[in-house]
Amino acid sequence: MAEDWQALLFGGKNLPLWGFAVRATLLYWMMIAMIRWMGKRQIGILTGHNYLVAAGIVAISASRMSNPEHGLLEALVILFIYSGLNVLQSYLDLKWPNLIGRKPIVLIENGQIQKKNLFRGLITIDELLGQMRLLGAYKLSQVAYATLEPHGKISVTKKFEHQPIQRKTLKLPDKDKKVFLPSFSYL
Numbered sequence: 001m002a003e004d005w006q007a008l009l010f011g012g013k014n015l016p017l018w019g020f021a022v023r024a025t026l027l028y029w030m031m032i033a034m035i036r037w038m039g040k041r042q043i044g045i046l047t048g049h050n051y052l053v054a055a056g057i058v059a060i061s062a063s064r065m066s067n068p069e070h071g072l073l074e075a076l077v078i079l080f081i082y083s084g085l086n087v088l089q090s091y092l093d094l095k096w097p098n099l100i101g102r103k104p105i106v107l108i109e110n111g112q113i114q115k116k117n118l119f120r121g122l123i124t125i126d127e128l129l130g131q132m133r134l135l136g137a138y139k140l141s142q143v144a145y146a147t148l149e150p151h152g153k154i155s156v157t158k159k160f161e162h163q164p165i166q167r168k169t170l171k172l173p174d175k176d177k178k179v180f181l182p183s184f185s186y187l
Helices: 001-012 017-038 040-046 048-066 072-095 115-121 125-134
Strands: 105-109 143-148 152-157
Touching: 001 040, 017 048, 017 072, 048 072, 105 115, 125 143, 125 152
Parallel strands: none
Antiparallel strands: 105 143, 143 152
Protein backbone atom coordinates (compact mmCIF):
# COMPACT_ATOMS: atom_id res chain seq x y z
CA MET A 1 0.00 0.00 0.00
CA ALA A 2 2.86 2.36 0.79
CA GLU A 3 4.31 1.64 -2.66
CA ASP A 4 1.01 2.75 -4.21
CA TRP A 5 1.13 6.08 -2.39
CA GLN A 6 4.81 6.43 -3.29
CA ALA A 7 3.92 5.86 -6.98
CA LEU A 8 1.02 8.33 -6.72
CA LEU A 9 3.05 11.15 -5.21
CA PHE A 10 6.47 10.66 -6.77
CA GLY A 11 5.82 8.49 -9.81
CA GLY A 12 6.56 4.88 -10.52
CA LYS A 13 6.00 2.10 -13.00
CA ASN A 14 3.02 0.52 -11.27
CA LEU A 15 0.34 3.06 -10.43
CA PRO A 16 -2.96 1.45 -9.44
CA LEU A 17 -6.17 2.44 -11.20
CA TRP A 18 -7.42 4.34 -8.15
CA GLY A 19 -4.14 6.32 -8.27
CA PHE A 20 -5.02 7.65 -11.72
CA ALA A 21 -8.45 8.65 -10.41
CA VAL A 22 -6.95 10.44 -7.40
CA ARG A 23 -4.31 12.11 -9.58
CA ALA A 24 -6.88 13.30 -12.15
CA THR A 25 -9.20 14.60 -9.43
CA LEU A 26 -6.45 16.49 -7.58
CA LEU A 27 -5.00 17.97 -10.77
CA TYR A 28 -8.47 19.04 -11.91
CA TRP A 29 -9.16 20.89 -8.65
CA MET A 30 -5.65 22.36 -8.67
CA MET A 31 -6.21 23.69 -12.22
CA ILE A 32 -9.50 25.28 -11.12
CA ALA A 33 -7.77 26.85 -8.11
CA MET A 34 -4.90 28.17 -10.25
CA ILE A 35 -7.28 29.67 -12.83
CA ARG A 36 -9.20 31.42 -10.05
CA TRP A 37 -5.94 32.64 -8.53
CA MET A 38 -4.91 34.09 -11.90
CA GLY A 39 -8.12 36.16 -11.89
CA LYS A 40 -10.85 37.21 -14.26
CA ARG A 41 -8.48 39.26 -16.37
CA GLN A 42 -6.97 36.02 -17.64
CA ILE A 43 -10.34 34.78 -18.85
CA GLY A 44 -11.48 38.00 -20.51
CA ILE A 45 -8.27 39.03 -22.18
CA LEU A 46 -6.35 36.31 -23.95
CA THR A 47 -2.89 37.77 -24.41
CA GLY A 48 0.09 35.79 -25.64
CA HIS A 49 1.29 34.80 -22.20
CA ASN A 50 -2.25 33.83 -21.11
CA TYR A 51 -2.59 31.55 -24.13
CA LEU A 52 0.80 30.03 -23.38
CA VAL A 53 -0.18 29.40 -19.77
CA ALA A 54 -3.53 27.87 -20.72
CA ALA A 55 -1.90 25.54 -23.23
CA GLY A 56 0.91 24.74 -20.81
CA ILE A 57 -1.43 23.93 -17.93
CA VAL A 58 -3.43 21.59 -20.14
CA ALA A 59 -0.29 19.86 -21.47
CA ILE A 60 1.30 19.52 -18.03
CA SER A 61 -1.86 18.16 -16.48
CA ALA A 62 -2.58 15.73 -19.31
CA SER A 63 0.92 14.26 -19.26
CA ARG A 64 0.97 13.99 -15.48
CA MET A 65 -2.49 12.39 -15.31
CA SER A 66 -1.78 9.70 -17.88
CA ASN A 67 1.87 8.78 -17.30
CA PRO A 68 2.39 6.74 -14.12
CA GLU A 69 6.10 7.55 -14.03
CA HIS A 70 5.43 11.22 -13.38
CA GLY A 71 4.69 12.17 -9.82
CA LEU A 72 1.68 14.11 -8.60
CA LEU A 73 3.78 16.41 -6.42
CA GLU A 74 5.95 17.54 -9.33
CA ALA A 75 2.78 18.24 -11.35
CA LEU A 76 1.34 20.35 -8.52
CA VAL A 77 4.61 22.27 -8.15
CA ILE A 78 4.80 22.89 -11.90
CA LEU A 79 1.18 24.12 -11.99
CA PHE A 80 1.82 26.44 -9.05
CA ILE A 81 5.00 27.87 -10.59
CA TYR A 82 3.39 28.20 -14.03
CA SER A 83 0.38 30.03 -12.58
CA GLY A 84 2.61 32.17 -10.36
CA LEU A 85 4.67 33.27 -13.34
CA ASN A 86 1.45 34.19 -15.17
CA VAL A 87 0.27 36.27 -12.19
CA LEU A 88 3.70 37.98 -12.11
CA GLN A 89 3.54 38.65 -15.86
CA SER A 90 0.05 40.16 -15.47
CA TYR A 91 1.23 42.32 -12.57
CA LEU A 92 4.18 43.59 -14.61
CA ASP A 93 1.84 44.16 -17.56
CA LEU A 94 -0.42 46.30 -15.35
CA LYS A 95 2.47 48.11 -13.65
CA TRP A 96 4.53 48.84 -16.80
CA PRO A 97 2.23 48.24 -19.80
CA ASN A 98 4.51 49.88 -22.35
CA LEU A 99 7.49 47.79 -21.29
CA ILE A 100 5.80 44.41 -20.94
CA GLY A 101 2.62 44.54 -23.01
CA ARG A 102 1.81 45.77 -26.44
CA LYS A 103 0.33 49.09 -27.44
CA PRO A 104 -2.74 49.43 -29.67
CA ILE A 105 -1.86 49.82 -33.35
CA VAL A 106 -3.94 52.13 -35.58
CA LEU A 107 -4.70 50.21 -38.78
CA ILE A 108 -7.07 52.70 -40.43
CA GLU A 109 -7.09 56.46 -39.92
CA ASN A 110 -9.80 58.58 -41.59
CA GLY A 111 -10.63 55.82 -44.07
CA GLN A 112 -6.99 55.31 -45.07
CA ILE A 113 -5.29 51.96 -44.44
CA GLN A 114 -1.97 52.36 -42.63
CA LYS A 115 0.03 49.67 -44.47
CA LYS A 116 3.09 50.10 -42.27
CA ASN A 117 0.96 49.40 -39.20
CA LEU A 118 -0.67 46.40 -40.88
CA PHE A 119 2.81 44.95 -41.24
CA ARG A 120 3.65 45.78 -37.60
CA GLY A 121 0.49 44.00 -36.45
CA LEU A 122 0.98 41.09 -38.88
CA ILE A 123 -2.53 41.65 -40.25
CA THR A 124 -3.43 41.18 -43.91
CA ILE A 125 -5.80 43.53 -45.70
CA ASP A 126 -8.27 40.66 -46.14
CA GLU A 127 -8.26 39.95 -42.39
CA LEU A 128 -8.76 43.63 -41.63
CA LEU A 129 -11.65 44.01 -44.07
CA GLY A 130 -13.25 40.81 -42.77
CA GLN A 131 -13.10 42.05 -39.18
CA MET A 132 -14.51 45.41 -40.25
CA ARG A 133 -17.50 43.68 -41.88
CA LEU A 134 -18.12 41.68 -38.70
CA LEU A 135 -18.18 44.98 -36.79
CA GLY A 136 -20.66 46.58 -39.22
CA ALA A 137 -18.27 48.77 -41.22
CA TYR A 138 -18.64 47.82 -44.88
CA LYS A 139 -16.68 50.65 -46.49
CA LEU A 140 -13.35 52.27 -45.63
CA SER A 141 -15.02 55.68 -46.03
CA GLN A 142 -17.23 54.86 -42.99
CA VAL A 143 -14.26 54.33 -40.66
CA ALA A 144 -12.61 57.04 -38.60
CA TYR A 145 -10.26 54.59 -36.86
CA ALA A 146 -9.68 50.85 -36.81
CA THR A 147 -7.32 49.73 -34.08
CA LEU A 148 -5.61 46.43 -33.35
CA GLU A 149 -6.00 46.14 -29.58
CA PRO A 150 -3.29 44.60 -27.36
CA HIS A 151 -5.39 41.47 -26.82
CA GLY A 152 -5.52 40.83 -30.58
CA LYS A 153 -9.00 42.03 -31.51
CA ILE A 154 -9.77 44.85 -33.90
CA SER A 155 -12.01 47.71 -32.80
CA VAL A 156 -13.67 50.12 -35.25
CA THR A 157 -14.80 53.68 -34.63
CA LYS A 158 -17.08 54.92 -37.37
CA LYS A 159 -17.16 58.49 -38.57
CA PHE A 160 -19.91 60.60 -36.99
CA GLU A 161 -22.22 60.50 -40.00
CA HIS A 162 -22.09 56.68 -40.06
CA GLN A 163 -22.75 56.10 -36.36
CA PRO A 164 -26.16 54.84 -35.21
CA ILE A 165 -28.79 57.50 -34.58
CA GLN A 166 -29.26 58.40 -30.93
CA ARG A 167 -31.96 60.35 -29.11
CA LYS A 168 -29.48 63.16 -28.52
CA THR A 169 -28.75 63.41 -32.28
CA LEU A 170 -32.45 63.85 -33.02
CA LYS A 171 -32.78 66.33 -30.13
CA LEU A 172 -35.42 64.21 -28.43
CA PRO A 173 -35.92 64.44 -24.67
CA ASP A 174 -33.98 61.93 -22.60
CA LYS A 175 -35.77 58.95 -21.21
CA ASP A 176 -35.62 58.04 -17.52
CA LYS A 177 -31.87 58.09 -16.66
CA LYS A 178 -32.09 55.67 -13.76
CA VAL A 179 -29.75 52.74 -14.15
CA PHE A 180 -30.13 49.67 -12.02
CA LEU A 181 -27.94 46.66 -11.50
CA PRO A 182 -29.63 43.49 -12.64
CA SER A 183 -30.85 41.25 -9.86
CA PHE A 184 -31.11 37.53 -10.20
CA SER A 185 -33.67 35.33 -8.57
CA TYR A 186 -32.70 31.74 -7.99
CA LEU A 187 -36.27 30.57 -7.47
